[in-house]
Structures are given as C-alpha cells and as structure tokens.
Amino acid sequence: MTFEFEADLFAHIAVRGLAVENPERLAGGRSNLVWRAGSVVIKLYQQPGENPLFANDALREGASLKALAGTGLAPKFLDAGMFNGCKWLAYSHIEGTVWQQDTAHVAQLLGRLHDQAGFSGLPMGCNGSADLTEQTLTVLAQCNSSNPLRGLAPSGQVAACKNPVVIHGDPVPGNLVDHGGTLTLIDWQCPQLGDPAEDLALFLSPAMQLLYRGTQLTRLEEDAFLGAYPDRRVVTRLLALKPWFHWRMAAYCLWRSGQSNQGSHRDHDAMVLELEALQSISPSAA
Numbered sequence: 001m002t003f004e005f006e007a008d009l010f011a012h013i014a015v016r017g018l019a020v021e022n023p024e025r026l027a028g029g030r031s032n033l034v035w036r037a038g039s040v041v042i043k044l045y046q047q048p049g050e051n052p053l054f055a056n057d058a059l060r061e062g063a064s065l066k067a068l069a070g071t072g073l074a075p076k077f078l079d080a081g082m083f084n085g086c087k088w089l090a091y092s093h094i095e096g097t098v099w100q101q102d103t104a105h106v107a108q109l110l111g112r113l114h115d116q117a118g119f120s121g122l123p124m125g126c127n128g129s130a131d132l133t134e135q136t137l138t139v140l141a142q143c144n145s146s147n148p149l150r151g152l153a154p155s156g157q158v159a160a161c162k163n164p165v166v167i168h169g170d171p172v173p174g175n176l177v178d179h180g181g182t183l184t185l186i187d188w189q190c191p192q193l194g195d196p197a198e199d200l201a202l203f204l205s206p207a208m209q210l211l212y213r214g215t216q217l218t219r220l221e222e223d224a225f226l227g228a229y230p231d232r233r234v235v236t237r238l239l240a241l242k243p244w245f246h247w248r249m250a251a252y253c254l255w256r257s258g259q260s261n262q263g264s265h266r267d268h269d270a271m272v273l274e275l276e277a278l279q280s281i282s283p284s285a286a
Contacts (some may be wrong), residue, residue, distance in 0.1 A: 125194025
C-alpha cells in the first residue's frame with residue numbers, strides 16, 4: 001500500500017469527524033491493515049482468498065461492536081465506511097497488553113459473552129460433530145498436498161446443541177486485551193450464532209496458543225479454564241467434541257502451511273501439536 005493511499009484514507013476518515021493525527025501502523029493482524037491514531041483504531045479490510053475457517057466480515061464486526069456496546073466485551077464502535085472499494089472500521093483503542101496468563105479469567109469472559117442476547121447479521125456456525133466433519137473435509141479438499149488427515153476422522157456422533165448463542169469465533173490470545181485487570185475481545189470479524197463449545201475449543205487449541213502466545217497451555221491452565229467456565233453442560237460438550245476440534249484445527253494448519261503468502265514452519269509445528277492432542281484422546285488416530 002502506498003503512502004499516498006494511506007494519506008487519502010486518513011483524510012477521508014478525518015472529514016467524517018474522527019481525529020486521525022499521526023496514525024501508526026500496528027503489527028499482529030493476519031488478515032487486515034490496522035493503524036492507531038491516538039484513541040482511535042482504524043482497520044482496513046483486505047480481500048485475499050477465502051479462509052476456510054475464519055471469516056473476515058466487516059459488516060459482522062461493526063454489528064458486533066454496536067450490539068455489545070456498554071458490556072465491556074468489545075471496543076466502542078466509532079464509525080465505518082468504504083474507501084476506494086475497501087471497507088474500513090474505526091473503534092476506540094484499548095490501552096493494554098495481549099493476554100498471556102490467567103485462563104480462568106478468559107473462561108469467565110467467554111461465559112459472559114455466551115449469555116448475551118443474539119443480534120441480526122450473524123450466520124449459523126458449525127454445530128455438532130456432523131457439521132465439524134463436513135467443514136474439516138472441506139478444508140482438506142483445499143489443501144495443496146495429499147490429505148493424510150482425511151483418514152483420521154473421529155468416530156461416533158455428537159448432536160448439535162439446541163440453543164445456539166453468540167460466539168466470537170476467534171478468541172485466540174492475540175484477540176484478548178488485558179487492561180487494568182479487565183479482558184476485552186477484539187477482532188470481531190467472524191462471530192456467529194453457534195455452539196459455545198466452539199469458542200472454548202479455539203481458545204484451548206494447542207495450535208492457536210503456539211501461534212499467538214508461543215507455547216501451548218499446560219494441563220493446569222486448561223483445567224483452570226474448564227473449571228471457571230460457568231456452564232458445565234458446555235464443558236461436557238467440549239470434552240465430547242474435542243476429537244473433532246483437534247482434527248479440524250490440524251486440517252486448518254495443513255491448509256495454512258500450503259499457502260505461499262501465509263504458511264510457515266510454525267503452521268506445521270502447530271499441526272503436529274493438534275495431531276498429538278488428537279492421538280492422546282483417540283489412540284486410533286495415528
């Protein structure tokens with residue numbers, strides 16, 4: 001992106017009444033371009049190839065910030081629009097640090113989110129083992145290499161939950177901001193109405209912890225998380241669905257490792273962690 005494009009973008013936003021003095025490009029985003037300008041964060045949505053697991057929907061993000069206003073679960077929505085064919089969103093900056101420890105706090109945060117009323121603009125997410133199997137096979141069909149994971153499909157069946165709730169869809173460490181003892185979720189690009197066990201599985205994922213925090217959770221950290229989540233029925237569903245969640249994440253890491261513009265050896269290492277976790281609970285998965 002050229003300097004002239006950035007300058008024109010910020011001028012366009014400033015005309016709408018937002019102060020965008022001395023914008024600074026932020027690192028960390030995998031999908032979009034993000035800047036901070038004082039108390040304002042500006043996100044410009046890119047349009048690369050489709051991601052088979054994580055959506056990048058500007059309209060969903062805007063709808064989520066508006067619907068969750070005042071809850072502390074999400075940043076404050078400021079404005080949104082289009083510039084040169086690209087969607088952009090502005091929201092309040094949260095002064096804090098990326099989450100690193102205290103899994104119980106994350107579990108409590110997700111429990112609060114899953115108690116929120118649903119709102120319009122959200123698609124239905126994967127729900128139950130049949131949906132997870134279908135999604136995983138779709139991911140594997142997009143992989144550039146042969147699919148050694150295809151034969152690792154878990155056996156059995158777990159029914160869909162009867163009451164889907166609002167889920168974040170990407171509650172990985174990089175999307176959790178710790179500020180003054182409070183946690184807030186950012187990057188609301190792929191929320192859904194779905195199984196709350198999905199959010200739990202994504203946070204606990206060895207792959208996502210490795211990629212965003214540098215190491216997977218310890219058994220004590222995982223136990224603390226599961227013990228602090230307020231709905232034991234959801235925890236029971238998570239434990240039943242774990243083989244499918246690990247299998248799907250391994251497939252996603254395989255897909256990412258084959259993307260020339262995104263993949264890295266870390267994606268392969270992340271896939272190995274998911275396969276090891278799958279093997280630990282489903283010994284026949286070899």
